[in-house]
Structure formats: C-alpha cells, structure tokens
Amino acid sequence: xxxxxxxxxxxxxxxxxxxxxxxxxxxxxxxxxxxxxxxxxxxxxxxxxxxxxxxxxxxxxxxxxxxxxxxxxxxxxxxxxxxxxxxxxxxxxxxxxxxxxxxxxxxxxx
Amino acid sequence: xxxxxxxxxxxxxxxxxxxxxxxxxxxxxxxxxxxxxxxxxxxxxxxxxxxxxxxxxxxxxxxxxxxxxxxxxxxxxxxxxxxxxxxxxxxxxxxxxxxxxxxxxxxxxx
Amino acid sequence: xxxxxxxxxxxxxxxxxxxxxxxxxxxxxxxxxxxxxxxxxxxxxxxxxxxxxxxxxxxxxxxxxxxxxxxxxxxxxxxxxxxxxxxxxxxxxxxxxxxxxxxxxxxxxx
Amino acid sequence: xxxxxxxxxxxxxxxxxxxxxxxxxxxxxxxxxxxxxxxxxxxxxxxxxxxxxxxxxxxxxxxxxxxxxxxxxxxxxxxxxxxxxxxxxxxxxxxxxxxxxxxxxxxxxx
Numbered sequence: 001x002x003x004x005x006x007x008x009x010x011x012x013x014x015x016x017x018x019x020x021x022x023x024x025x026x027x028x029x030x031x032x033x034x035x036x037x038x039x040x041x042x043x044x045x046x047x048x049x050x051x052x053x054x055x056x057x058x059x060x061x062x063x064x065x066x067x068x069x070x071x072x073x074x075x076x077x078x079x080x081x082x083x084x085x086x087x088x089x090x091x092x093x094x095x096x097x098x099x100x101x102x103x104x105x106x107x108x109x110x
Numbered sequence: 111x112x113x114x115x116x117x118x119x120x121x122x123x124x125x126x127x128x129x130x131x132x133x134x135x136x137x138x139x140x141x142x143x144x145x146x147x148x149x150x151x152x153x154x155x156x157x158x159x160x161x162x163x164x165x166x167x168x169x170x171x172x173x174x175x176x177x178x179x180x181x182x183x184x185x186x187x188x189x190x191x192x193x194x195x196x197x198x199x200x201x202x203x204x205x206x207x208x209x210x211x212x213x214x215x216x217x218x219x220x
Numbered sequence: 221x222x223x224x225x226x227x228x229x230x231x232x233x234x235x236x237x238x239x240x241x242x243x244x245x246x247x248x249x250x251x252x253x254x255x256x257x258x259x260x261x262x263x264x265x266x267x268x269x270x271x272x273x274x275x276x277x278x279x280x281x282x283x284x285x286x287x288x289x290x291x292x293x294x295x296x297x298x299x300x301x302x303x304x305x306x307x308x309x310x311x312x313x314x315x316x317x318x319x320x321x322x323x324x325x326x327x328x329x330x
Numbered sequence: 331x332x333x334x335x336x337x338x339x340x341x342x343x344x345x346x347x348x349x350x351x352x353x354x355x356x357x358x359x360x361x362x363x364x365x366x367x368x369x370x371x372x373x374x375x376x377x378x379x380x381x382x383x384x385x386x387x388x389x390x391x392x393x394x395x396x397x398x399x400x401x402x403x404x405x406x407x408x409x410x411x412x413x414x415x416x417x418x419x420x421x422x423x424x425x426x427x428x429x430x431x432x433x434x435x436x437x438x439x440x
Contacts, residue, residue, distance in 0.1 A: 017158055028149040032142055039138040048127055048183045049210045055176045056217040059169055063439045066165045071432040073158045074404055079424050082412035094409050100159045102401040105435055107166040109393045110330050173329045181322040184294055189314050192302035204299055212291040215325055219283045220440050237378055248369040252362055259358040268347055268403045269430045275396045276437040279389055286385045293378045320379045327386040
C-alpha cells in the first residue's frame, strides 16, 4: 500500500478503527476484488441475475464495514466526548458526535 | 480488459445489458476506484465519519448499477419470455423470469 | 371494511394482486396492529432498543408487501404490455411498465 | 390512549425519547393511518404502482422514527454508561450499550 508510511504519530490522530486497521484494509481489498469480478462478469456477458447476486454481496460487505466503523465511532468518538471534564464543552461535544453518528446512519438507510 | 475476446457470438448470449456494456464497465471501474479510495482513507487514518460518507456513496452507486440491471432483466428477459409462442412454455418462462427478478429485488432490500 | 362494495366489475380494473387481495388486507391489518403496538411501547416507556426491534420488524413486513406487489406488477402489467398485438403500442407499453417497476424499486432502495 | 396513566415515576424508567414522547406518538398515529390508507387502496383495487409509492412513504417514515430513537439511545444510553463513575462498570456498560446500538443499526440495514 503506497501510504503505509503515513502512520499516526500522535494520540490526536488515533481513531477508533485504528486498532483494526489491518482488518479493514483486508476487507476493502476483498471488496475491491469483488467489484473487479463483477466487471469481469459484465464483460463476459454473464446472466444479469447472477451479476445482481454479486452486487448484493458487495453491498452487504460494505454494510458490514459501515456497521463496524459506526460501532467504533459510537464507542470512541461519542464516549470520548462524554469523558470531556468541562461540562459545557462535554455537552456540546456529545451533541456534535451523536449528530454525526445519526446523520451517517441516515445516509446508510437512504 | 483480459476477456474482451469473449464476445457473444449468438443471439442466445446477448443479454439486456449488452448494449450498455461499456457504460456498465465504466461505472464499475469508477466504483472500484472509490473502494480503493476508501482503503486509502483508512490507511491515512481519516475521520471515521468521512469514511462512512464515502462508503454510503459506493453503496448508492452499486444500487444504481443493480437498478439498471434489473430494469434490463425485466425489459428483456421477462418480456422475452412473454414473447414465447408456445403458451405452456410461455407461462412457465414468465413465471421463472418474474420469480428471478423478485428474488433479486428481495436480496437488494435485505 | 367500508369500501367492500367497490369490487372491480370489468377486466380493466383487475390488477395482478386482486386474486390475493384478502391476503394483502390481512397482512396490512397485522402491520397496522404492529404499528399500534409500537405506539403502546412508546407510551409505556419501553426500552428504546426493544422499540427499534419492533420498528425493524414492521419495515421488514412492509418490504415483503412491496416485493409481492412488485412481483405481480412485473408478472401482470409488464407481461400484459408484452402481449399487446400492435407492435408500436407494445414497445411503448413495455417501456412504460418497465420504467414504472424500476422507479418503484428505486424508491424502495432509497 | 389506554395506557396514558402508566407514566414513568422514577428516573430509572425515563428513557431518552421520553421528552419527545408526544411527538413519537403523533408520528406513529400518522403511520398507522397511512397503513390503513394502503389497505383501503388495495381494497379499492388501486393501481399497484401507486400502492407501492405509499408503502415506500411508510417505510421512510418508519426509518425516520428509527433514526430518532437511535439518536436518543446513543445520546442517552451510551453517554449515560460513559458517565458511570466505577471504571470497570463503565467499560462494561459502554460496551453493552454500543453493541446494542450497533445490532439495532444492523437490523435496520437488513
């Protein structure tokens, strides 16, 4: 991977998913391969329904990635905001992080 | 593309999407690039919500591909079955093609 | 039901789902009851996650209704258009019905 | 509503959505009416595509309810767990609440 050297050097850039980074990269690599496989099926004039089945499988795999990222956003970013000691900053931070999560879920549902 | 020589040689293998094949291949190529971009964002420790936004965009692009394929399945495979002259074969063919479409839509909704 | 007398009197008003009308009405009655049950849970201050589980169940039941209606649209309306004897009218009718199906699937996916 | 007297009497039963209870009940009442309207359309032999449009509208309304409940679960239940003073109980509580949220989102996406 060409950007492997851009490792986070400070806590500020460590996100929830960082500890599972390798697993996410593996899953996305596999999804990329699945998309390439679908293109090959189109190129080979495979039956449309068989292509649709593969497209559904990729959509499902992407949903699983989304769900993982959301779970880590909630567990890290929202909970992180809840641990802010200043009460005013805390309330504001929680609201912002919860709103982000909710907007992201809304985009997934649409 | 390595399989470009595998062109359909008889009508039997010409599917509904064949006339739009180049357009489908372009869209899938773009989706493949988007997935690679998401992997790069993970690798660069980008903010999880920004990654989620990209994942939603890919899911939406895949839905558009599915919808196009479904439309062509209905317009070609179902309608093709409806044009079968033998009434018994026709009824059977229609049932099979409609069932395939409905199952594919069900998989997309799940 | 107050509209029970409005039975279709000519073939023109008989849709694909008409033969399963009673089954659709039963399913919708059950879904209506499920929605009422969710309101009762909210009113009783039940745990939000338990309410969400019920909302997902209703969404799934509605998807099943949609899928049934779509299957009948494709099997009756699209196939009906394909049986039109005048070729020009036939092509136009098929295009219109397929477009309707595809738009409806698009709305379900969003 | 027959259960209006069952108001929460202790903090323990006050959930995130309690402050918006009346709004949720109004929305669910409207959804119940929409489902009844769909049954009426089926009973009146309305065109299947028009029925499908209404089913999509109800699905969308239910998604909005789900999104609201999820936002309140994250903002109240997850954040509540993050405010538990005992560190061991806190970590456990956060994990449980985040897992519940993630499972609920997963059910919505399916």
